[in-house]
Amino acid sequence: MSKATVVTGVIGEDVHVTGIRILEHALRSDGFDVHSLGIHNSQEDFITAALECEADAIMISSLAGHAEMLLQGFREKCDKAGLKDIRLYIGGQLVIHSEPWEETEKRFLKLGFDSVAVPFNLPKSVLAEMNSDLCSAQDKTSA
Amino acid sequence: MSKATVVTGVIGEDVHVTGIRILEHALRSDGFDVHSLGIHNSQEDFITAALECEADAIMISSLAGHAEMLLQGFREKCDKAGLKDIRLYIGGQLVIHSEPWEETEKRFLKLGFDSVAVPFNLPKSVLAEMNSDLCSAQDKTSA
Amino acid sequence: MEISNKKWSDDLFRKEREKVLAMWPTGEDVDLEDGAAYHHRLPDSQNAARKVLKARAEGKTLLCPSLGSDTVENHKNLLLHMQKEGQADILTSYIDSLTRNCRFEMASQGLMRAEAAGRPVLNGFPFVVHGVEKAREVMDAVDLPSLLFGPTPDARLTHEIGLAAGQSGYSGGPLISFWNYTKNVRPEEVIQNFQYVNRLMGCYEEMGVPILYCVSGAMPSVSPPSLMIVPEIIEVLIAAAQGVKHVQLNNWLQGHLAQDIAYIRVFKKMTDHYLKEFGFDDVETTTYSVSPTGRFPVDEDRVYALISHFTMIGVMGGVQVCGSRTIDEAKHIPTPEGSAHSFRNAKMFLNMLQPQKFDLSSHSQIAVEEEIMEAEVRCLMDNVLKMGGGDVVKGTVKAIDEGVLDQPYSTSQLVKGKVLGVKDSTGAARYFDMGNLPFTDDILSFHREKIAEREKILGEKVSYETIISDMTAISSGSIL
Amino acid sequence: MEISNKKWSDDLFRKEREKVLAMWPTGEDVDLEDGAAYHHRLPDSQNAARKVLKARAEGKTLLCPSLGSDTVENHKNLLLHMQKEGQADILTSYIDSLTRNCRFEMASQGLMRAEAAGRPVLNGFPFVVHGVEKAREVMDAVDLPSLLFGPTPDARLTHEIGLAAGQSGYSGGPLISFWNYTKNVRPEEVIQNFQYVNRLMGCYEEMGVPILYCVSGAMPSVSPPSLMIVPEIIEVLIAAAQGVKHVQLNNWLQGHLAQDIAYIRVFKKMTDHYLKEFGFDDVETTTYSVSPTGRFPVDEDRVYALISHFTMIGVMGGVQVCGSRTIDEAKHIPTPEGSAHSFRNAKMFLNMLQPQKFDLSSHSQIAVEEEIMEAEVRCLMDNVLKMGGGDVVKGTVKAIDEGVLDQPYSTSQLVKGKVLGVKDSTGAARYFDMGNLPFTDDILSFHREKIAEREKILGEKVSYETIISDMTAISSGSIL
Ligand code: B12
Numbered sequence A, B: 001m002s003k004a005t006v007v008t009g010v011i012g013e014d015v016h017v018t019g020i021r022i023l024e025h026a027l028r029s030d031g032f033d034v035h036s037l038g039i040h041n042s043q044e045d046f047i048t049a050a051l052e053c054e055a056d057a058i059m060i061s062s063l064a065g066h067a068e069m070l071l072q073g074f075r076e077k078c079d080k081a082g083l084k085d086i087r088l089y090i091g092g093q094l095v096i097h098s099e100p101w102e103e104t105e106k107r108f109l110k111l112g113f114d115s116v117a118v119p120f121n122l123p124k125s126v127l128a129e130m131n132s133d134l135c136s137a138q139d140k141t142s143a
Numbered sequence C, D: 001m002e003i004s005n006k007k008w009s010d011d012l013f014r015k016e017r018e019k020v021l022a023m024w025p026t027g028e029d030v031d032l033e034d035g036a037a038y039h040h041r042l043p044d045s046q047n048a049a050r051k052v053l054k055a056r057a058e059g060k061t062l063l064c065p066s067l068g069s070d071t072v073e074n075h076k077n078l079l080l081h082m083q084k085e086g087q088a089d090i091l092t093s094y095i096d097s098l099t100r101n102c103r104f105e106m107a108s109q110g111l112m113r114a115e116a117a118g119r120p121v122l123n124g125f126p127f128v129v130h131g132v133e134k135a136r137e138v139m140d141a142v143d144l145p146s147l148l149f150g151p152t153p154d155a156r157l158t159h160e161i162g163l164a165a166g167q168s169g170y171s172g173g174p175l176i177s178f179w180n181y182t183k184n185v186r187p188e189e190v191i192q193n194f195q196y197v198n199r200l201m202g203c204y205e206e207m208g209v210p211i212l213y214c215v216s217g218a219m220p221s222v223s224p225p226s227l228m229i230v231p232e233i234i235e236v237l238i239a240a241a242q243g244v245k246h247v248q249l250n251n252w253l254q255g256h257l258a259q260d261i262a263y264i265r266v267f268k269k270m271t272d273h274y275l276k277e278f279g280f281d282d283v284e285t286t287t288y289s290v291s292p293t294g295r296f297p298v299d300e301d302r303v304y305a306l307i308s309h310f311t312m313i314g315v316m317g318g319v320q321v322c323g324s325r326t327i328d329e330a331k332h333i334p335t336p337e338g339s340a341h342s343f344r345n346a347k348m349f350l351n352m353l354q355p356q357k358f359d360l361s362s363h364s365q366i367a368v369e370e371e372i373m374e375a376e377v378r379c380l381m382d383n384v385l386k387m388g389g390g391d392v393v394k395g396t397v398k399a400i401d402e403g404v405l406d407q408p409y410s411t412s413q414l415v416k417g418k419v420l421g422v423k424d425s426t427g428a429a430r431y432f433d434m435g436n437l438p439f440t441d442d443i444l445s446f447h448r449e450k451i452a453e454r455e456k457i458l459g460e461k462v463s464y465e466t467i468i469s470d471m472t473a474i475s476s477g478s479i480l
């Protein structure tokens, strides 16, 4: 049985796929069930996929710097689609110009993301976070 | 007949001799009479040499950054020794820390120098200045 | 879709051209003859192909940054800044990504916002929206040649406008665009778009305007260079068939001196070989090198070292043109100042090294790399040609479908993506997984041995974890 | 003054030592046995000689900045900053110039002012004024070895204090001090002072404490490397006679890959040769490279390229230790931050290149340089030895007086200063004027030919103007 089910993908016109591919591999080898959407996805693509596979989380990657613009109202759409408790992760290089990391994070948390990965996060730490967020919670439920 | 007579040397404990050696060569090949004192000179060494060879100018080089400290009262000493009209040049790297060039120049002009060379001055421009300062003046005298 | 590596008939080109020029109103103003006449009015020193051939004759390396801003004013200033402060020899005009995706309407809105705001909004220069006249203002303002820059599945209208506006070349190509900029577009479609672009370049050549086409093939991510060379040669052959005469070979450096220099040599040698085999005897090939596409360090001290390092390889490899990423690469789109700082660094390194004429023409480690690389390239190319019954385009399409041509980390879902690279004990890229590539046993065992050496030092088997650490090694401060 | 290259008798050393220790009150606290005991308490990883031998065994290059501040607090912080932020492998303790000139009273006043002001006043660490106990606080605070640093005609008391305080080596030497730091001091006098210093190092060696002595010979200003190598070998032979066992060979890079690498090799080879000839069989030689002493560019982008360039040469030349100037070199005394930035750049370049084990062991351009350089060194060394009737010290003194050993741009008025270098068409340093150097016709014509090549390209005779432009070329952005 898989630890948890995760939908992954890149939002918008962005073609930067390497980072999320690496994460997908790390997650899979750690026992996660990963549904990978690759590049060029809309908000709807993520929601449809998450509904289909009953995902516990959505992981969105974005490096081109347009994430904020493209993800307006995403949490609300998830809610409406019935993905009320789904955890939303985002990471990559989220802004166009240098700004203090705390400000970037704050804005994305406000957009409804549960976790905003610092830039240049290594797979190891992403994995650790996913495990503590998704798996200990599940353990508790099944206990 | 030489264009003009110049005493050159480095002031204080400073060992940086290359720059002034290059200038000495440039001056000599351009027809100046150069009396070179090398490194490790005091104010008195310059004055004695200038009196001896009836110099038109003294050129002091300093790179170690102690020039200002070491040249307090130099113009007055020259005056007292009878070198009233002698032109005083200074160049090299005159200060320890970065400061706007104008400030450095101002302080050395106040110390009684007639000309303060910008750092990294190339021999060509030093030569041009010496020629216009010393030789046109002489031309006029002899005219 | 039926497609082959034949020169397009005038008829086909004319028909397609009508459609392309109708894609956006500015297409109406394009006139081929007038475009050529404009080029003829520009001085020879503003033609990229001429400038590069001169560098080749003199044994010099030129520096070429990647630049692009949106309004004429912004782009002009950026180019002028790099011409003056950045000591660039050749300029480039990055195409913004909306234009690359033919979203001209959105690009036009972005441009209007940029003009209103007085600061850049788009990530490149939207040639199509500007149209020929406006785009010529850029060339009129600068003294250097400029190239169109950036892969995209459909660069047709951008080329119509850009070339007519005095841009004298392009960097990109069908395969790089396919691997890295599409999700579900068939390779045939991208190739066909590029046959159009190449035919257009051919028209300029026929009118006496040399156009420099810098093929790009495939981007490395810890990739043995044959993975890049083969797609690049294919792009050359596609271009030559349509009448392209000045080809620049893009060497994607990964930082390993012996392997990267071998790449530069084998790529040139094999390109000339296949050009000759197909009878394309009058195509001039020159070489270009560019820093790696992987993650860059955030720390500028380190990026400076990388810029110098990759300039070293370019110069020692004897390329005619050297590109470079910039000190702000990891952080954000390069500022004009960041670009200028970076290229001043590259220029200094170049000026220290190049006059020395340090000779690496017979060097045993490079020779070893050359030998295996040439074997790999022949193996892959000959297979592609066989699959296409001698037609490189037909062969390429089939080979991609069967994973006989393959790439790691492609954005396309039509790509097998089985092949994977890993570094050996000296930092050279080796095949960790050959996927469906039709390699001989000799090649296989060469890579196995090299990987075994690394495993001996590591004290464990290389794995996907090793690959991840290899991919982030440089950004963490070391080749390994 | 009668002087020769014989080991000092215990008696002579004891008598001199009394005088030296009486030069300043802190001399009283120096106890050789206690000094050795302190070294034995330090971990092996804090001994420079051990660390360098380890690097030699592993084929690694270490980085070593030049550092020095005045108060214990300031100096400690500077060293800790470079240990942590600068990724240094070996630290150094620059001696301030007042102490170098034995102006201990003035140094002590400077130190007091620094302590009162809370910011540096002296340009280095005044070991003598601090005394053994205080100076040990520095070593106690850091984890790396540290070397005394800086030529001076009289480093005796500084060594008594510094070595007893755990510094495990020194960079400098009698000839470099004579050429560049004196005006009217006889060479005999400087050599005698260094025989004392070397004998002191020998005492530590006898007590089981390896001390790394980095000879420095002569600084280049567009100088063919034999001008540096010969004084350096002389310094080695003087040191070995007094019992020094760990010698580091300082290679003054000038930026020409082939010539600089040849320098590194010939220097090592000829040092080992003459050591053997004189029966010094147990002296370990390691190598060190450092950036050039000429004027640096003001522009930091360019200095970064130079730091990378000289790191490249050090790594390709296989030195054990690589020094570097810093990005603020042209402007002012390096700040801790400037030093850290510079060495992070050097480390990145090193980490990119060294793991590749790029092999230049058989390279024809380097071989050409090696051959002529070895001939020059033999010619000069054998002449010095002949002039001294087999005694290198006696020969050196005579050779300097007659200009058979010579340097351009010396500060000493006792030096002939006839010899001059100029760059050839590739940027290598050649003899423009050989002064009184006793070179063979072969050597003469080699240099003439190389200069002729440059003249052909220049279209005019090289002259003093050429030399001036050569000396400022790097600071203006190019090797030539
Ligand atoms: C490689 C690269 C490319 C390749 C991408 C190849 C591919 N198919 O993936 C190519 C060359 C195609 C490319 C193209 C472009 N790129 Co690019 N690219 C890079 C580069 C150099 C490295 C990215 C990378 O692969 N990193 C390696 C991986 C392993 O790291 P990662 O992506 O950061 O992912 C890790 C973490 O961030 C985290 N993570 C990532 N996603 C997520 C998601 C979640 C939920 C979590 C928890 C964690 C997480 O985990 C990953 C593993 O460690 C970066 C600069 C840099 N960082 O050095 C620029 C960069 C991202 N690119 C940039 C730009 C602008 C572009 C272009 C628009 C350029 C142009 N003008 O044409 C085009 C994009 C076109 C398009 N439509 O998208 C900019 C982005 C600017 C910004 N954000 O402000 C950058 C910063 C470069 C720059 N300085 O301009 N690029």
Ligand code: B12
Residues within 6 Å of the ligand: B013, B014, B015, B016, B017, B018, B019, B020, B022, B023, B059, B060, B061, B062, B063, B064, B065, B089, B090, B091, B092, B093, B094, B095, B096, B097, B117, B118, B119, B120, B121, B122, B123, B126, D094, D097, D123, D124, D150, D180, D219, D293, D294, D295, D296, D297, D328, D329, D330, D331, D332, D333, D334, D409, D410, D411, D471, D472
């Ligand atoms: C070479 C050099 C040395 C050599 C000198 C060899 C020699 N015998 O000459 C050596 C290694 C011995 C040396 C030693 C030291 N140096 Co030193 N050295 C340099 C260096 C790298 C280049 C100087 C040089 O030769 N330039 C080349 C010549 C051609 O240029 P120039 O001297 O500037 O002269 C030209 C012009 O300035 C002008 N000019 C010069 N003088 C005059 C005079 C007049 C009247 C006019 C009109 C024009 C003029 O014309 C010349 C021709 O173009 C500079 C840094 C730099 N600039 O890159 C540091 C530098 C000058 N040194 C410095 C220091 C601190 C030292 C030491 C104290 C280091 C130490 N801590 O031990 C010791 C000095 C010991 C002592 N007692 O003096 C500092 C000075 C700091 C400051 N001013 O703030 C510098 C800036 C380096 C640094 N960043 O720390 N140094």
